Amino acid sequence: MKLLKDRILRDGKSFEGGILKVDSFINHQMDPILMKSIGVEFVRRFGHLPINKIVTIEASGIAPAIMLGYLLELPVVFVKKAVPKTMENMLTASVYSFTKDKTYDICVSRDFLTADDRVVFIDDFLANGNAAIGVHELVEKAGAQVLGMGFIIEKSFQQGHLRLRELNIPIESLARVKTLGNNKVEFED
Amino acid sequence: MKLLKDRILRDGKSFEGGILKVDSFINHQMDPILMKSIGVEFVRRFGHLPINKIVTIEASGIAPAIMLGYLLELPVVFVKKAVPKTMENMLTASVYSFTKDKTYDICVSRDFLTADDRVVFIDDFLANGNAAIGVHELVEKAGAQVLGMGFIIEKSFQQGHLRLRELNIPIESLARVKTLGNNKVEFED
Numbered sequence: 001m002k003l004l005k006d007r008i009l010r011d012g013k014s015f016e017g018g019i020l021k022v023d024s025f026i027n028h029q030m031d032p033i034l035m036k037s038i039g040v041e042f043v044r045r046f047g048h049l050p051i052n053k054i055v056t057i058e059a060s061g062i063a064p065a066i067m068l069g070y071l072l073e074l075p076v077v078f079v080k081k082a083v084p085k086t087m088e089n090m091l092t093a094s095v096y097s098f099t100k101d102k103t104y105d106i107c108v109s110r111d112f113l114t115a116d117d118r119v120v121f122i123d124d125f126l127a128n129g130n131a132a133i134g135v136h137e138l139v140e141k142a143g144a145q146v147l148g149m150g151f152i153i154e155k156s157f158q159q160g161h162l163r164l165r166e167l168n169i170p171i172e173s174l175a176r177v178k179t180l181g182n183n184k185v186e187f188e189d
Numbered sequence: 190m191k192l193l194k195d196r197i198l199r200d201g202k203s204f205e206g207g208i209l210k211v212d213s214f215i216n217h218q219m220d221p222i223l224m225k226s227i228g229v230e231f232v233r234r235f236g237h238l239p240i241n242k243i244v245t246i247e248a249s250g251i252a253p254a255i256m257l258g259y260l261l262e263l264p265v266v267f268v269k270k271a272v273p274k275t276m277e278n279m280l281t282a283s284v285y286s287f288t289k290d291k292t293y294d295i296c297v298s299r300d301f302l303t304a305d306d307r308v309v310f311i312d313d314f315l316a317n318g319n320a321a322i323g324v325h326e327l328v329e330k331a332g333a334q335v336l337g338m339g340f341i342i343e344k345s346f347q348q349g350h351l352r353l354r355e356l357n358i359p360i361e362s363l364a365r366v367k368t369l370g371n372n373k374v375e376f377e378d
Contacts, residue, residue: 020193023298023300023301024300024301025264026299028266028269028296028297028298029254029264029265029266029300029301030258030264030265031262031264031267032255032259032264032265033259033262034256034267035259036259056246059247059248059251059267059269060250062251062252062255063220063252063255063265064252066221066224066251066252066255066256067221067255067259069219070221070222070225070256071222073221073222073240074221075214075218075219075220075221076218076219076221076252077217077218077219078217078219078248080217080248084288084289085289086208099273100273100274108217109212109217110212111212111218112212112213112217130329139226143325145331165252175203183210
């Protein structure tokens with residue numbers, strides 16, 4: 001997605017150690033017009049699939065997911081990164097975060113993820129794939145099916161894509177970053 | 190907002206103790222078409238103000254805020270409910286949560302909230318007003334200004350509206366719930 005890659009080159013900041021900061025337009029401050037264009041691009045990639053629901057994970061996945069859900073007129077469920085004490089009837093999975101160096105529980109209500117659901121999972125980043133694998137586990141526990149996984153940015157030098165490929169689910173990343181560092185970003189292709 | 194009130198009456202669930210569950214269309218599973226209509230209603234209420242940015246707080250504020258930002262073509266910043274260890278140059282405030290019965294820190298990067306900013310704050314619920322007051326504190330610390338605060342649902346039987354009124358900022362709630370309980374919801378007006 002050229003618009004996105006150009007924006008990453010212009011406003012993204014890269015650092016040694018594979019760090020890419022896009023917090024001025026994607027995951028802290030967000031550009032809603034770009035988010036809508038990202039939604040349109042996900043429609044192109046997933047709109048032909050027989051999906052009835054979009055699933056994402058809080059917080060940075062919500063903006064692109066809601067745009068995709070709006071364009072396809074489908075409900076959007078966001079998986080929570082903490083288990084609320086008031087929530088009943090939950091499905092949970094454990095996810096290890098490299099960034100935070102800790103394991104946390106993610107959860108979703110069984111009311112909103114059932115055996116009837118055919119979903120696309122949307123998130124901002126694919127790095128090691130742990131969050132995506134955790135959400136996939138929740139969907140399996142619900143008896144539902146993931147028909148596709150879409151990421152705004154993929155760090156293709158990390159293990160996520162390789163690990164998700166074993167699930168045999170179509171993966172679409174709108175910008176695949178090959179190398180990072182020294183204020184330089186290179187994309188795949 | 191009639192569409193919203195009708196939806197609350199149809200799909201909301203109320204319980205003794207002032208609990209209103211709207212997690213089938215607002216804050217766990219989300220209806221993106223309703224969220225866009227909510228965005229339009231916030232445009233009617235705030236579109237005439239000289240704002241340059243929308244501010245919200247993760248996670249349930251993000252969907253209505255991104256719709257408002259999209260319609261007004263303004264950036265959206267979401268305040269974080271945990272302080273990330275990788276984030277520098279932050280503003281923080283403490284917020285007490287009644288639901289969780291604990292105090293937590295909220296934060297925003299100084300890069301995305303500056304003395305030039307005139308913002309509207311958007312969130313899903315106004316109950317005791319603690320999150321809104323915490324965000325207002327962040328905005329003040331940045332030297333910025335809150336020109337309006339918009340909530341999807343207000344529990345007018347709680348203290349939030351009264352406390353926010355002391356800030357002398359226009360408050361707009363799209364559905365003001367007067368009483369709750371026994372599977373019955375009554376609105377103000």
